[in-house]
Amino acid sequence: MRRLLGLLPQAEPRGADRVVPPTGFTARLTLLTAAAMAFLAVFALALSLASGRLADRWAEALARSATIRISAPAEQMAAQTRAVLDILAVTPGVASARALDEAEMRNLLSPWFGPDLPVDTLPLPQLVEVVETAGGLDAEGLRLRLAAEAPGALFDDHTRWRRPLVAAAERLRLLGILSLVLIGGATAAMITLAAQAALAANGQVIRVLRLVGARDVFIARAFVRRFTLRGFSGAVLGTVLGVAAVAALPDTDAAGGFLTGLGFQGWGWLWPLAIPPLAAGVAFGATRAAALRMLKGIR
Amino acid sequence: MIELRSVAMSYGGTELLSDMTLKLMAGSFHFLTGPSGAGKTTFLKLCYAELMPSGGQLNLFGQDVRDLGRDDIAMLRRRVGVVHQDCQFLDHLPLLENVALPLSVAGRAVDPQELKDLLGWVGLAGQARALPPQLSGGERQRAALARAVILSPDILLADEPTGNLDWEMSLRLLTLLVELNRMGKTVVIATHDLNLIRAAKAQVPARVLRIQNRRLHLAGADL
Numbered sequence: 025m026r027r028l029l030g031l032l033p034q035a036e037p038r039g040a041d042r043v044v045p046p047t048g049f050t051a052r053l054t055l056l057t058a059a060a061m062a063f064l065a066v067f068a069l070a071l072s073l074a075s076g077r078l079a080d081r082w083a084e085a086l087a088r089s090a091t092i093r094i095s096a097p098a099e100q101m102a103a104q105t106r107a108v109l110d111i112l113a114v115t116p117g118v119a120s121a122r123a124l125d126e127a128e129m130r131n132l133l134s135p136w137f138g139p140d141l142p143v144d145t146l147p148l149p150q151l152v153e154v155v156e157t158a159g160g161l162d163a164e165g166l167r168l169r170l171a172a173e174a175p176g177a178l179f180d181d182h183t184r185w186r187r188p189l190v191a192a193a194e195r196l197r198l199l200g201i202l203s204l205v206l207i208g209g210a211t212a213a214m215i216t217l218a219a220q221a222a223l224a225a226n227g228q229v230i231r232v233l234r235l236v237g238a239r240d241v242f243i244a245r246a247f248v249r250r251f252t253l254r255g256f257s258g259a260v261l262g263t264v265l266g267v268a269a270v271a272a273l274p275d276t277d278a279a280g281g282f283l284t285g286l287g288f289q290g291w292g293w294l295w296p297l298a299i300p301p302l303a304a305g306v307a308f309g310a311t312r313a314a315a316l317r318m319l320k321g322i323r
Numbered sequence: 324m325i326e327l328r329s330v331a332m333s334y335g336g337t338e339l340l341s342d343m344t345l346k347l348m349a350g351s352f353h354f355l356t357g358p359s360g361a362g363k364t365t366f367l368k369l370c371y372a373e374l375m376p377s378g379g380q381l382n383l384f385g386q387d388v389r390d391l392g393r394d395d396i397a398m399l400r401r402r403v404g405v406v407h408q409d410c411q412f413l414d415h416l417p418l419l420e421n422v423a424l425p426l427s428v429a430g431r432a433v434d435p436q437e438l439k440d441l442l443g444w445v446g447l448a449g450q451a452r453a454l455p456p457q458l459s460g461g462e463r464q465r466a467a468l469a470r471a472v473i474l475s476p477d478i479l480l481a482d483e484p485t486g487n488l489d490w491e492m493s494l495r496l497l498t499l500l501v502e503l504n505r506m507g508k509t510v511v512i513a514t515h516d517l518n519l520i521r522a523a524k525a526q527v528p529a530r531v532l533r534i535q536n537r538r539l540h541l542a543g544a545d546l
């Protein structure tokens with residue numbers, strides 16, 4: 025492990041940073057931790073972006089549209105269609121309703137039966153397209169009323185089965201965001217621990233610096249600069265690897281479905297750029313807080 | 324410079340030092356004596372605000388130490404050079420950088436020639452690159468003196484600066500301190516060494532403070 029870590033790059037302290045002795049092993053551990061966390065963050069980010077896209081797409085597909093299919097003997101068809109339209113006209117939650125004409129029906133059916141379908145000779149059901157308002161309509165109530173007044177009508181809200189899927193996708197996006205928050209918290213905790221270890225190991229150094237007139241900010245800066253740099257460079261490494269791994273996922277076309285949609289799209293590829301500065305910010309805050317807390321105990 | 328009014332000091336238990344009243348004037352030269360464990364180091368620590376008095380009032384440069392914030396204390400320590408009893412170096416830095424440390428932490432530029440002159444002044448020109456643990460006790464004490472004066476402080480406090488030195492080297496160090504005093508610095512030296520005090524008295528009007536039975540006395544001219 026140590027030898028492996030030895031291969032990672034390490035900044036050589038210069039100038040004012042030299043007053044604190046180098047902490048090789050902690051330094052590389054911090055770097056590695058930041059890299060691992062950034063790698064995970066890339067995936068959490070990809071997950072929440074992809075599931076967000078999915079939720080949006082599916083929600084749009086729901087589009088609050090439904091159809092009513094009326095199957096009735098030819099002589100009753102017109103009456104039942106009118107009855108259905110009358111019911112829809114007074115049903116709350118219906119934005120508009122309209123019976124499809126013959127040409128539209130032919131269009132709908134031609135993929136299955138070919139263009140030469142003799143629509144008028146077939147006992148085709150009449151279709152009524154219903155567009156719901158944003159609030160949606162009460163499907164059970166509508167079904168009961170249709171059964172009473174137009175026994176041949178069947179209300180079909182076929183897109184409704186997708187609703188739980190949309191909820192699931194939305195939940196997934198939330199989980200992705202939660203993961204990002206947790207990764208940030210875990211990074212802060214680990215850098216705090218590493219910084220505290222470095223500060224404790226350098227207690228004597230800090231005492232001497234105070235004795236010769238160093239201000240708290242000077243001492244804190246030596247540690248903060250180091251850990252911020254490590255957090256940043258580790259995160260750059262992890263982000264690059266994570267983005268490369270996401271880019272290497274198979275194409276959507278090749279497999280199709282949700283899993284392969286897990287990439288970034290368009291401007292989405294810029295999101296991971298935010299990870300290294302955020303990691304640096306987390307490292308800065310965590311180390312500074314740890315350093316100032318520790319300095320309070322030394323006169 | 325340093326003014327004590329009924330200052331008391333305790334480490335939690337019984338009082339180690341009580342009712343000390345004293346005024347150290349600018350440019351004065353004082354020795355501080357007393358049996359081992361009497362509280363000489365403790366007294367010096369009060370003077371550079373590493374410890375706070377448990378009673379009475381202590382003014383440094385006209386300011387009550389109780390009113391000093393952490394940054395004020397840092398600034399104060401740049402005006403008070405201290406040779407610590409246990410030297411207090413950064414063991415990972417060569418002597419040269421240790422001596423220049425007060426300049427580095429104060430954000431001031433280091434003049435290499437001045438630094439070299441200073442090391443020559445304490446007879447350590449040859450050891451500039453050595454790490455503190457590689458030096459003898461006496462060399463470390465001289466290095467500590469160089470570090471204490473590099474910011475040209477108004478007050479110089481030295482805690483047993485000749486503890487590890489032979490008589491000849493002790494006299495040399497004393498000469499350095501006397502030189503500093505002639506340059507107008509206030510000097511306080513804690514020591515057991517009566518011979519050193521006698522030698523100093525031949526060169527400067529030094530006075531002797533003695534800590535005994537928890538009190539600070541101004542010793543008579545009998546030394």
Ligand SMILES: Nc1ncnc2c1ncn2[C@@H]1O[C@H](COP(=O)(O)OP(=O)(O)OP(=O)(O)O)[C@@H](O)[C@H]1O
Nearest residue numbers: 334339357358359360361362363364365366408483
């Ligand atoms: N941090 C501390 N906590 C508790 N007691 C302490 C502390 N520092 C010193 N003492 C006690 O205070 C007393 C005086 O210590 P101090 O170091 O001031 O003595 P000194 O006069 O400098 O002695 P010496 O001549 O041996 O250097 C000693 O009994 C010591 O045990």
Ligand SMILES: [Mg+2]
Nearest residue numbers: 363364408482
């Ligand atoms: Mg002592």
